[in-house]
Amino acid sequence: MPVPCRSRLARRRFAAARIVVNRDAAGPLAAANAAAHDQQLAAYDDFLEALTLLDFETMMRSLDRFRALLRDHMALEEDVIMPLCLEVWPEARAELERIDGDHRILQRSLAAVHDALGELRAAADARRTLVRWLGVFHRPREVLEHHSLRESGQLYPRLDANLDSDRREELAMRLREPPVHRGG
Numbered sequence: 001m002p003v004p005c006r007s008r009l010a011r012r013r014f015a016a017a018r019i020v021v022n023r024d025a026a027g028p029l030a031a032a033n034a035a036a037h038d039q040q041l042a043a044y045d046d047f048l049e050a051l052t053l054l055d056f057e058t059m060m061r062s063l064d065r066f067r068a069l070l071r072d073h074m075a076l077e078e079d080v081i082m083p084l085c086l087e088v089w090p091e092a093r094a095e096l097e098r099i100d101g102d103h104r105i106l107q108r109s110l111a112a113v114h115d116a117l118g119e120l121r122a123a124a125d126a127r128r129t130l131v132r133w134l135g136v137f138h139r140p141r142e143v144l145e146h147h148s149l150r151e152s153g154q155l156y157p158r159l160d161a162n163l164d165s166d167r168r169e170e171l172a173m174r175l176r177e178p179p180v181h182r183g184g
């Protein structure tokens, strides 16, 4: 029996809600990057969950944690990973520009969330205001999922294939480093 369109769509959306990387087949860097992104997505989901409850205290704590995770991860990629990628894969410049562009979009979408939160706090009817801003609040999650797939496509597999094992393990450890100083 053919699957109804709505069910197919729902299944596709469910699949898109997780970073789909075959961890067994992925090299150590691709797997470490996917794990870091999963951690970021979980922190953002904590924020979204608190948002649905209009629990401002938990909301701000979760959002601060997400911002910190994202900031550290993007800094490592921009300062260390991307320059290294250019050394082992000189044709990567256009792809690295796209990745850098994603980082800027992520930052802009988080700035829009910050502005929307200001409106939400001041709103007489917070629930209705939340409904109006749902797209803005969900946007960073969508961008991050798209970005994760992009990085899993070429950047990390190329590094896994071209770096020696000591360098790979050292970078994988830095990507996985738990943010203990933030209670992570």
Ligand SMILES: [Fe+2]
Binding pocket: 033, 037, 073, 077, 151
């Ligand atoms: Fe990443």
Ligand SMILES: [Fe+2]
Binding pocket: 074, 077, 099, 103, 147, 151
């Ligand atoms: Fe990134």
